[in-house]
Amino acid sequence: MVGRCRHPGLWKMLTVAMCVALVGCLQAQELRGHVSIVLLGATGDLAKKYLWQGLFQLYLDEVGKDHSFSFHGAALTAPEQGWKLMAKALESLSCPSDMAPSHCAELKDQFLRLSQYRQLKTAEDYRTLSKDIEAQVKQEDLREAGRIFYFSVPPFAYVDIARNINSSCRPGPGAWLRVVFEKPFGHDHLSAQQLATELGSFFQEEEMYRVDHYLGKQAVAQILPFRDQNRKALDGLWNRHHVERVEIIMKETVDAEGRISFYEEYGVIRDVLQNHLTEILMLVAMELPLNVSSSAAVLQHKLEAFRGLRGLNKGSAVVGQYQAYSAQARRELQKPEGFHSLTPTFAGVLVHVDSLRWEGVPFTLMSGKALDERVGYVRVLFKNQAFCIQHERHWAPEQSPCLPRQIIFHIGHGELSHPAILVSRNLFRPSLPAHSWAEVQERPGLRVLGRPLSDFYAYSPLRERDAYSILLSHIFHGRKESFITTENLLASWDFWTPLLDSLAHEVPRLYPGGADTGCLLDLELNGGHLSFSQQQPEQLVPGPGSAPKPSDFQVLRARYRESPLISAWPEELISRLASDIEASALQAVQHFGKFHLALSGGSSPIALFQQLAMGHYSFPWAHTHLWLVDERCVPLSDPDSNFQGLQAHLLQHIRLPYYNIHPMPVHLHQRLCAEEDQGAQTYAGEISALVANSSFDLVLLGMGTDGHTASLFPQSPTGLDGEQLVVLTQSPFRPHQRMSLSLPLINRAKKVAVLVMGRTKRDITMLVSRVGQEPRKWPISGVLPSSGQLVWYMDYEAFLG
Numbered sequence: 001m002v003g004r005c006r007h008p009g010l011w012k013m014l015t016v017a018m019c020v021a022l023v024g025c026l027q028a029q030e031l032r033g034h035v036s037i038v039l040l041g042a043t044g045d046l047a048k049k050y051l052w053q054g055l056f057q058l059y060l061d062e063v064g065k066d067h068s069f070s071f072h073g074a075a076l077t078a079p080e081q082g083w084k085l086m087a088k089a090l091e092s093l094s095c096p097s098d099m100a101p102s103h104c105a106e107l108k109d110q111f112l113r114l115s116q117y118r119q120l121k122t123a124e125d126y127r128t129l130s131k132d133i134e135a136q137v138k139q140e141d142l143r144e145a146g147r148i149f150y151f152s153v154p155p156f157a158y159v160d161i162a163r164n165i166n167s168s169c170r171p172g173p174g175a176w177l178r179v180v181f182e183k184p185f186g187h188d189h190l191s192a193q194q195l196a197t198e199l200g201s202f203f204q205e206e207e208m209y210r211v212d213h214y215l216g217k218q219a220v221a222q223i224l225p226f227r228d229q230n231r232k233a234l235d236g237l238w239n240r241h242h243v244e245r246v247e248i249i250m251k252e253t254v255d256a257e258g259r260i261s262f263y264e265e266y267g268v269i270r271d272v273l274q275n276h277l278t279e280i281l282m283l284v285a286m287e288l289p290l291n292v293s294s295s296a297a298v299l300q301h302k303l304e305a306f307r308g309l310r311g312l313n314k315g316s317a318v319v320g321q322y323q324a325y326s327a328q329a330r331r332e333l334q335k336p337e338g339f340h341s342l343t344p345t346f347a348g349v350l351v352h353v354d355s356l357r358w359e360g361v362p363f364t365l366m367s368g369k370a371l372d373e374r375v376g377y378v379r380v381l382f383k384n385q386a387f388c389i390q391h392e393r394h395w396a397p398e399q400s401p402c403l404p405r406q407i408i409f410h411i412g413h414g415e416l417s418h419p420a421i422l423v424s425r426n427l428f429r430p431s432l433p434a435h436s437w438a439e440v441q442e443r444p445g446l447r448v449l450g451r452p453l454s455d456f457y458a459y460s461p462l463r464e465r466d467a468y469s470i471l472l473s474h475i476f477h478g479r480k481e482s483f484i485t486t487e488n489l490l491a492s493w494d495f496w497t498p499l500l501d502s503l504a505h506e507v508p509r510l511y512p513g514g515a516d517t518g519c520l521l522d523l524e525l526n527g528g529h530l531s532f533s534q535q536q537p538e539q540l541v542p543g544p545g546s547a548p549k550p551s552d553f554q555v556l557r558a559r560y561r562e563s564p565l566i567s568a569w570p571e572e573l574i575s576r577l578a579s580d581i582e583a584s585a586l587q588a589v590q591h592f593g594k595f596h597l598a599l600s601g602g603s604s605p606i607a608l609f610q611q612l613a614m615g616h617y618s619f620p621w622a623h624t625h626l627w628l629v630d631e632r633c634v635p636l637s638d639p640d641s642n643f644q645g646l647q648a649h650l651l652q653h654i655r656l657p658y659y660n661i662h663p664m665p666v667h668l669h670q671r672l673c674a675e676e677d678q679g680a681q682t683y684a685g686e687i688s689a690l691v692a693n694s695s696f697d698l699v700l701l702g703m704g705t706d707g708h709t710a711s712l713f714p715q716s717p718t719g720l721d722g723e724q725l726v727v728l729t730q731s732p733f734r735p736h737q738r739m740s741l742s743l744p745l746i747n748r749a750k751k752v753a754v755l756v757m758g759r760t761k762r763d764i765t766m767l768v769s770r771v772g773q774e775p776r777k778w779p780i781s782g783v784l785p786s787s788g789q790l791v792w793y794m795d796y797e798a799f800l801g
């Protein structure tokens with residue numbers, strides 16, 4: 001007591017030191033634990049090529065730290081044979097080049113002693129595995145920290161294995177379970193959803209690690225840290241005002257021979273673009289979280305970036321196929337002589353991100369097999385505002401503002417042959433983690449994407465590491481940001497599935513492969529579209545696509561129901577309709593100072609909206625009022641809302657004064673289309689107030705397969721006659737409640753255009769061509785402007801079948 005009074009400071013220090021030591025002890029105890037890693041498919045290709053080496057690397061990184069390990073290679077093969085195969089895979093394990101051979105041999109020996117093979121076939125095998133792990137932990141007086149199950153098996157085996165793990169291989173309380181899956185994770189949105197639901201019935205989201213091995217490539221894994229460490233320099237640059245375009249490229253020289261049974265079902269978009277290239281796109285496009293080491297924040301921001309992706313359509317993509325592919329497919333799949341595959345082995349896709357940061361910046365994703373070189377990179381090309389007067393020979397070498405300005409994340413291969421990050425010297429000197437990245441030595445004569453290496457500040461990893469070893473380390477440390485969550489996966493399929501559907505019957509451009517391909521696959525960005533820059537040459541071999549091409553037909557002019565009919569292939573038809581609408585608009589604005597346009601929703605007009613948004617820069621939008629022909633009784637932000645379609649495909653791309661936009665008031669007083677809210681009357685009032693004589697300059701209609709138009713349906717008299725300008729109606733299709741312009745109001749228009757597209761409309765087109773004016777049976781037949789003009793726009797499929 002006396003002592004304490006005399007030396008209070010000393011006591012305090014001692015107490016603190018004891019506490020720190022105690023906490024340290026407790027923490028060390030807390031951290032120490034045993035981890036069992038079960039590699040399913042331990043004798044397969046991926047395991048042999050990457051996974052065993054990755055597990056060995058994990059062991060090298062972690063040995064002597066806080067954990068002990070056991071490695072269980074598993075497969076269906078019987079124990080003796082399985083062990084032989086696995087031992088073969090283990091023979092080639094290697095250590096980093098800077099490790100002393102004796103130390104390497106010692107660690108390899110330890111690793112082999114910790115690794116064993118076991119057959120995992122029956123539910124009993126899984127139970128035994130679990131019991132063995134428990135027994136080992138007990139026997140060695142360890143605490144179990146967790147179990148990793150790596151599924152390096154075909155996806156059809158996932159569910160059975162998952163069931164067995166869930167029912168008998170979960171570790172006890174306090175220890176974690178991590179299950180790791182390899183792609184493919186489905187074939188489209190539906191199949192991905194089904195697989196996700198099945199796996200979700202066995203595992204929690206935080207237990208699942210879906211691998212995209214590109215996220216483990218060093219240059220890719222560095223994208224977010226690079227953006228974070230160079231925030232100051234990039235803050236003002238990483239946006240639409242400065243970025244001209246972004247290219248995300250993976251070129252391969254190998255072809256698909258030997259894997260055709262897989263490839264024929266997937267093709268390059270599913271194999272590479274939907275996963276690897278999309279993930280990279282997200283890392284470039286996402287808003288940077290404040291804390292890039294927070295998995296939750298990274299995943300959340302990534303998901304938000306997915307939401308900003310503009311939907312793809314046929315014009316967003318081009319596809320090709322190397323010439324030998326069909327013959328390989330015939331051989332490997334034993335197909336008849338006449339078989340020609342439509343599977344793309346090359347694809348270029350133009351992606352837009354609709355956000356304030358990226359609006360208008362083209363992101364090009366491209367990948368292909370049998371190309372002239374193997375290389376992967378992301379290139380962010382900046383706009384160059386410099387206007388250089390001096391002759392090139394006087395430019396400051398390497399850092400002149402006149403040179404291209406770009407940042408390249410070089411994933412691998414190519415001339416450079418290793419991962420690297422390159423920043424043009426006329427941009428800024430980047431900062432990279434000094435302990436793991438270093439400046440690349442000058443290599444005279446070496447050029448990267450057409451520029452000498454000396455143009456760049458160029459950095460490479462000090463030690464090149466394989467993607468799988470990086471990902472295994474992230475799995476071990478529970479770093480989920482390098483993996484694909486269920487939401488992330490479904491968002492990606494949601495984005496890609498419509499394009500894949502629309503390309504299902506597209507004939508890919510044939511290319512000879514290798515250097516012979518020349519510039520046959522060169523791409524061109526044109527407005528919102530991507531195309532090959534060269535015309536399609538003569539087919540190299542007769543392809544399956546002998547169907548007539550649009551150019552074989554002229555735009556057809558005829559009459560339908562005694563009104564003018566314009567018929568063409570969809571693309572031409574849409575472009576004709578868009579031009580006609582623009583001509584009407586210019587005329588109306590010239591005469592009356594404004595143009596009142598009423599638009600329908602649904603899928604047919606989407607291409608028209610896109611065409612108007614991307615291809616009509618002289619359209620007098622500032623003087624145009626946009627009205628809705630009909631609306632579904634859902635909130636305006638609902639994907640089913642017609643207004644939402646208009647917003648997504650047109651409004652966000654044009655400059656229309658807000659007060660010229662007239663959505664239908666279906667959502668009033670916190671409810672939808674209640675009679676008492678008088679939404680229809682309000683809209684009618686707005687029309688009467690702004691549109692002279694309530695006569696729209698142009699009304700765009702569609703025709704349903706049952707003969708409905710706007711939201712006026714057969715056998716329901718509402719809106720077919722009478723005084724009301726706007727009515728509430730009932731649809732036989734969901735959502736049932738609708739608001740619609742009435743037939744009398746439509747017929748007051750100066751011009752009505754009816755757009756009918758697709759084979760499904762063939763029967764109704766035939767029928768309506770023969771009937772008289774019977775709006776109760778076929779509301780479309782009641783469309784007959786009293787003093788205006790009616791024009792039908794039908795594509796060949798709707799008109800000719």
Ligand code: BG6
Nearest residue numbers: 213250252254271272276376467
């Ligand atoms: C795989 C694809 O995911 O990635 C293969 O299935 C492709 O078709 C491979 O060849 C490319 O990966 P890497 O690491 O060799 O660039």
